[in-house]
Amino acid sequence: MPVRVYHHTFFAMNTRFSLVFPEISGNLGRILSLEVRRYVDAQEEMTSRFRQGALARINAQAFDGAARVPNALWDVLMQCRRHWEQTYGLFDIALGAYRRRASDAPARSSRPTEHARPNRQYGLDKVVFDEREQSVRFTAPGLVLDLGGIGKGLALKGVKAILERNGVDQAFVSFGESSILALGEHPNGGPWHIGLADVPNTDLPLSNEAMSVSGQTPGREHIVDPRTGAWANGPRMLAVVGECPVEAEVLSTALYIASPAERPRLLSRYGKVRVLDVRSDADFIPTPIYEGSAV
Amino acid sequence: MTDEIPDIDLAVHGRTEHRREVLKKLAGGIAGSALLGTLPWFAPLQAAPAGGAPSDRVRVGIIGPGSRGQFLLEHLLHTPAVEIAALCDVYQPHLDDGQRAIGKPVAQYKDYRRLLEDTSIDAVVIATPLYLHAPMCLAAFDAGKSVYCEKSLALTIDDCKAVARAAANSTKTFQIGHQRLFHRSTLYALKQVMAGDLGPITQIRAYWHRNTAWRRPVPSADLEALFNWRLYRKYSAGLMTELASHHLHVANWFLDAHPLACVGYGSINYWKDGRDVFDNVNVIYKYPKGVSFVYDSLSSNRFYGLEVQLLGPKGTLELETAKYYSENPPPAPGIVQLINQIEKGTLEAVPIGGPSWVPDLKKDTKGTPLPEDPDRDDGTGLSLAAFVNAVRLGRRAPYMIDHAYRSGVAALMGVMAMEEQREVQWPGNYSA
Ligand SMILES: NC(=O)c1ccc[n+]([C@@H]2O[C@H](COP(=O)([O-])OP(=O)(O)OC[C@H]3O[C@@H](n4cnc5c(N)ncnc54)[C@H](O)[C@@H]3O)[C@@H](O)[C@H]2O)c1
Numbered sequence: 003m004p005v006r007v008y009h010h011t012f013f014a015m016n017t018r019f020s021l022v023f024p025e026i027s028g029n030l031g032r033i034l035s036l037e038v039r040r041y042v043d044a045q046e047e048m049t050s051r052f053r054q055g056a057l058a059r060i061n062a063q064a065f066d067g068a069a070r071v072p073n074a075l076w077d078v079l080m081q082c083r084r085h086w087e088q089t090y091g092l093f094d095i096a097l098g099a100y101r102r103r104a105s106d107a108p109a110r111s112s113r114p115t116e117h118a119r120p121n122r123q124y125g126l127d128k129v130v131f132d133e134r135e136q137s138v139r140f141t142a143p144g145l146v147l148d149l150g151g152i153g154k155g156l157a158l159k160g161v162k163a164i165l166e167r168n169g170v171d172q173a174f175v176s177f178g179e180s181s182i183l184a185l186g187e188h189p190n191g192g193p194w195h196i197g198l199a200d201v202p203n204t205d206l207p208l209s210n211e212a213m214s215v216s217g218q219t220p221g222r223e224h225i226v227d228p229r230t231g232a233w234a235n236g237p238r239m240l241a242v243v244g245e246c247p248v249e250a251e252v253l254s255t256a257l258y259i260a261s262p263a264e265r266p267r268l269l270s271r272y273g274k275v276r277v278l279d280v281r282s283d284a285d286f287i288p289t290p291i292y293e294g295s296a297v
Numbered sequence: 298m299t300d301e302i303p304d305i306d307l308a309v310h311g312r313t314e315h316r317r318e319v320l321k322k323l324a325g326g327i328a329g330s331a332l333l334g335t336l337p338w339f340a341p342l343q344a345a346p347a348g349g350a351p352s353d354r355v356r357v358g359i360i361g362p363g364s365r366g367q368f369l370l371e372h373l374l375h376t377p378a379v380e381i382a383a384l385c386d387v388y389q390p391h392l393d394d395g396q397r398a399i400g401k402p403v404a405q406y407k408d409y410r411r412l413l414e415d416t417s418i419d420a421v422v423i424a425t426p427l428y429l430h431a432p433m434c435l436a437a438f439d440a441g442k443s444v445y446c447e448k449s450l451a452l453t454i455d456d457c458k459a460v461a462r463a464a465a466n467s468t469k470t471f472q473i474g475h476q477r478l479f480h481r482s483t484l485y486a487l488k489q490v491m492a493g494d495l496g497p498i499t500q501i502r503a504y505w506h507r508n509t510a511w512r513r514p515v516p517s518a519d520l521e522a523l524f525n526w527r528l529y530r531k532y533s534a535g536l537m538t539e540l541a542s543h544h545l546h547v548a549n550w551f552l553d554a555h556p557l558a559c560v561g562y563g564s565i566n567y568w569k570d571g572r573d574v575f576d577n578v579n580v581i582y583k584y585p586k587g588v589s590f591v592y593d594s595l596s597s598n599r600f601y602g603l604e605v606q607l608l609g610p611k612g613t614l615e616l617e618t619a620k621y622y623s624e625n626p627p628p629a630p631g632i633v634q635l636i637n638q639i640e641k642g643t644l645e646a647v648p649i650g651g652p653s654w655v656p657d658l659k660k661d662t663k664g665t666p667l668p669e670d671p672d673r674d675d676g677t678g679l680s681l682a683a684f685v686n687a688v689r690l691g692r693r694a695p696y697m698i699d700h701a702y703r704s705g706v707a708a709l710m711g712v713m714a715m716e717e718q719r720e721v722q723w724p725g726n727y728s729a
Contacts, residue, residue, distance in 0.1 A: 007636045010625075011625050012625050013656070018625075018627075018628070018629070018654055018656075020632045024639050176632060178655075180651065180652055182650060190639070190642055190644040192644070194647075204648070204650075205646035206646075206650075213650055
């Protein structure tokens with residue numbers, strides 16, 4: 003019996019968002035995609051520094067004086083601050099200005115010399131959170147909050163809730179291929195088997211789990227090392243699989259920046275995840291796979 | 298309109314033998330295909346092209362071998378079965394040009410009625426100024442000729458009705474010069490629309506912008522009207538009939554409807570040189586199901602050039618540049634693989650994860666090209682081949698009168714809306 007599959011792909015957050023629903027009617031598929039699409043768009047409006055939403059407004063105002071933060075965004079910022087603390091500052095949403103500067107510069111670089119030069123001009127320690135007023139203030143001129151490193155994970159978490167609320171217990175969701183959510187099991191039984199596009203023979207079984215992949219594409223670097231302000235110089239690719247899409251997203255970035263020696267300490271602060279480290283000098287190193295322990 | 302249009306190579310160009318080959322292949326492709334349900338005017342092309350037998354010959358007279366007429370003549374010279382038997386023009390140099398292109402002497406007339414008296418002529422091709430289309434078509438039908446008339450149908454709505462009625466009452470072939478009906482990329486676009494690539498069409502926009510006086514140099518003052526007939530309302534309805542009629546034709550065809558009403562403004566705001574047709578027109582047509590067709594044409598700026606855009610919730614088609622733009626990005630190859638896998642009931646690891654995909658500006662925002670004829674033939678060659686086949690077989694060209702009538706009338710509705718400053722309603726069908 004052939005299985006009917008509903009699929010929809012749309013543009014969001016400067017990438018594409020794909021929904022795959024097995025065994026669902028076209029009509030329900032369309033209704034669900036529409037709801038997901040609206041949700042993702044609203045999420046992008048709120049969290050993108052390139053749209054005219056709440057984050058863009060705060061970026062424009064918070065150096066001149068404390069800027070009030072609407073509830074939903076406040077919740078996001080609090081999560082970001084917690085992850086910043088939990089990752090020893092490696093996951094940092096206040097590095098947007100470095101990214102802007104780096105991509106303005108003709109020669110992008112993650113040369114070791116830059117790593118060596120401490121540059122602590124920006125970072126979440128330059129942001130004052132007033133919990134009573136629910137406001138933020140930047141203490142460094144030019145500081146920019148950038149939720150690019152967590153936005154897709156947050157969206158996937160929200161999408162997961164939407165799907166569950168609608169009784170969907172089987173779905174494959176890919177946000178730009180770097181953030182993936184595999185709900186339930188593969189319709190042919192067992193977990194969804196997901197590989198990395200450019201790494202032959204990778205196979206990560208995913209069942210009710212999310213995967214996040216970090217890596218720098220030459221010319222399109224986006225991960226900044228907060229300790230140096232330069233592009234982070236991690237492995238070729240690093241994938242994190244875990245139950246929570248947000249944690250997977252945060253960890254794939256933080257672990258990408260951290261040195262391999264720093265990773266266990268970092269992972270000890272998170273729930274159980276699996277990590278796949280793809281070195282630049284080898285196609286695929288199946289180990290080490292760290293299993294973090296509960297906090 | 299749900300039938301599949303096969304992607305047939307429609308390139309009809311070059312010399313007679315080559316055309317014969319292409320037409321033979323095309324006839325084979327049409328036979329037994331569902332194409333005729335969607336493109337009934339392809340019916341005459343089902344017949345194999347004519348051989349050299351005298352009984353296969355179609356004797357054609359060309360009325361008005363001017364700029365367009367000469368182009369049609371070139372095509373006809375290489376269309377199987379055609380014998381160009383006569384030329385008619387009031388301007389001797391154009392008769393001479395036509396004669397030279399044909400290469401052997403043919404009968405020449407200054408008065409088209411004399412040409413129509415020649416009973417050995419089967420069909421006429423009319424490529425004269427707009428105001429002459431109606432009297433020439435009517436006289437040709439009276440004389441029992443088949444007619445290929447250039448667009449637009451006629452100068453007035455009454456004339457459009459009269460010609461359409463006469464064509465409907467005639468047993469002979471009538472065809473209008475809307476070559477897009479035979480244009481490869483346009484047909485492919487129709488196929489995409491029918492396949493649902495746009496979703497329902499929710500708007501059509503078209504424009505034709507040029508930076509030109511639209512004036513031809515005149516050898517002597519008494520030839521002004523003959524050369525520059527387009528600029529005078531007595532002979533022409535200006536930009537709407539000369540340019541917009543093509544895009545209105547596409548709108549009527551793709552929406553499978555005639556406009557219900559229209560409003561618009563036009564003026565002469567730049568070329569104040571004695572012309573009395575607008576040098577800019579701006580018209581909105583109302584179609585069934587709440588769809589609008591928004592059209593404008595300028596003579597004082599060419600930055601945007603020309604385009605006709607079909608818009609729907611899933612995508613956009615631009616027919617002049619022959620491109621399709623999806624509202625949605627293509628899924629990752631891994632997603633496609635995953636879907637296939639689920640459908641086939643297999644299970645293996647799908648390679649999909651990687652750094653975030655970003656739109657490839659070239660491909661994702663520059664559109665997907667529609668297949669074009671390699672020589673960029675605009676359909677005129679095939680259009681004439683279909684006409685000649687229909688004449689040879691004594692058939693009518695299905696649906697042609699409707700194409701001619703709808704676009705001819707729609708163009709004039711726009712002119713009336715602008716000139717009379719009012720909303721103009723569809724004036725009814727020609728048989729009514
Ligand atoms: N389908 C297309 O894409 C297309 C393109 C261009 C023109 N056209 C149409 O072709 C027609 C002619 O346009 P054109 O640009 O060739 O114009 P044109 O002025 O170059 O040619 C018209 C010809 O008709 C002749 N003529 C004028 N009055 C006549 C009469 N009473 N009897 C016989 N001949 C007469 C003229 O001398 C001239 O040779 C128009 O209807 C125009 O809309 C169609």
